[in-house]
Amino acid sequence: MEDIGGEDGIIDVHTHYVPRGWPDLRDEAGPDALWLDIVSESDAIIKMGTREFRHIKSTAWDAETRVRDMNADGVARQVVSPTPAFFGYDLAPDSAAKVARIFNDLALSIVEPCPDRLIPFCQVPLHDTDLACRELERCIANGHRGVEIGNHVGDHDLDSAGVVTFLQHCAALDVPVFVHPWDMQSTSRLNRWMGQWLVGMPSETHLSILALILGGGFDVIDPRLRIAFAHGGGSFAFWLGRVENAWQQRNDVVGTSAYPPSHYIGRFYVDSVVFDDRALRVLVDTVGADRVLVGSDYPYPLGERPVGDVVRRSAFLDERQRRQIASENALVFLGGSTPTSGLGRSA
Numbered sequence: 001m002e003d004i005g006g007e008d009g010i011i012d013v014h015t016h017y018v019p020r021g022w023p024d025l026r027d028e029a030g031p032d033a034l035w036l037d038i039v040s041e042s043d044a045i046i047k048m049g050t051r052e053f054r055h056i057k058s059t060a061w062d063a064e065t066r067v068r069d070m071n072a073d074g075v076a077r078q079v080v081s082p083t084p085a086f087f088g089y090d091l092a093p094d095s096a097a098k099v100a101r102i103f104n105d106l107a108l109s110i111v112e113p114c115p116d117r118l119i120p121f122c123q124v125p126l127h128d129t130d131l132a133c134r135e136l137e138r139c140i141a142n143g144h145r146g147v148e149i150g151n152h153v154g155d156h157d158l159d160s161a162g163v164v165t166f167l168q169h170c171a172a173l174d175v176p177v178f179v180h181p182w183d184m185q186s187t188s189r190l191n192r193w194m195g196q197w198l199v200g201m202p203s204e205t206h207l208s209i210l211a212l213i214l215g216g217g218f219d220v221i222d223p224r225l226r227i228a229f230a231h232g233g234g235s236f237a238f239w240l241g242r243v244e245n246a247w248q249q250r251n252d253v254v255g256t257s258a259y260p261p262s263h264y265i266g267r268f269y270v271d272s273v274v275f276d277d278r279a280l281r282v283l284v285d286t287v288g289a290d291r292v293l294v295g296s297d298y299p300y301p302l303g304e305r306p307v308g309d310v311v312r313r314s315a316f317l318d319e320r321q322r323r324q325i326a327s328e329n330a331l332v333f334l335g336g337s338t339p340t341s342g343l344g345r346s347a
């Protein structure tokens with residue numbers, strides 16, 4: 001696979017893990033607690049009570065398998081984040097904190113065999129700001145390098161006071177944040193053809209970016225916060241013009257943020273997992289080549305393989321832009337803008 005990441009290799013900021021088992025969570029999450037039905041050495045089914053949630057393979061938990069795939073795809077390092085189904089924001093805060101601790105510690109054991117290749121991101125009980133901040137601190141002290149959060153907490157968006165306080169804490173601790181859509185609306189219309197994933201997720205992420213802009217989040221959060229949104233930022237880039245027009249024309253949107261929406265370009269990153277070079281071009285033209293990061297959604301079927309494929313084959317990118325997207329922007333996002341900071345390429 002052609003190396004497009006230059007000296008640093010590709011850094012994939014959007015992958016997920018699932019441990020190969022965890023303690024019984026029924027006391028914390030009730031009878032529908034997620035558990036893992038291990039079918040074979042390499043296959044398992046995440047179950048919700050007796051219901052099947054998702055088939056997974058050892059790629060979800062086995063570092064060696066992941067690194068083999070990374071080598072095949074020319075990926076030097078990958079960020080290993082939770083699978084959103086385990087966020088538990090609907091649990092009692094103490095239970096969610098306990099679940100977060102269990103999964104965060106299991107994540108460290110998954111990446112432990114390959115510390116130079118796998119970069120762990122933790123999860124937090126985001127619906128309880130104090131507990132979320134404490135778990136973040138504990139995780140960073142133990143070796144996590146960032147945090148993945150869901151794009152909303154029930155009816156609260158990213159501009160809610162508790163989430164803004166948490167994001168401020170991330171900025172103060174210099175911890176990068178990856179925002180992933182989850183808990184999509186379930187309606188008979190959205191439940192056909194994977195509508196929750198194909199329509200719900202992009203609109204959820206679009207709404208989250210709007211929440212930080214129009215909800216005033218970016219106006220109060222330290223501009224040094226490094227925050228990235230999954231799936232190319234959802235529908236945001238395509239509809240920025242519509243949002244901008246509403247901000248100028250519609251009374252219920254005018255002035256809800258200190259500046260027009262386009263002013264906040266530069267405050268966040270998006271990943272590249274949009275599959276189509278025309279979509280990538282819209283992203284690069286809208287948010288800038290310095291704000292796009294390679295993401296893949298590995299190891300799930302809606303992910304991109306080979307990782308970075310759309311970045312590799314997009315003829316409109318010049319070599320400098322390709323290098324930025326492949327690795328240089330990720331080094332900045334992760335907080336290691338120079339190889340000497342510990343994120344440089346390892347064997």
Ligand SMILES: [Zn+2]
Nearest residue numbers: 016180230297
């Ligand atoms: Zn994902």
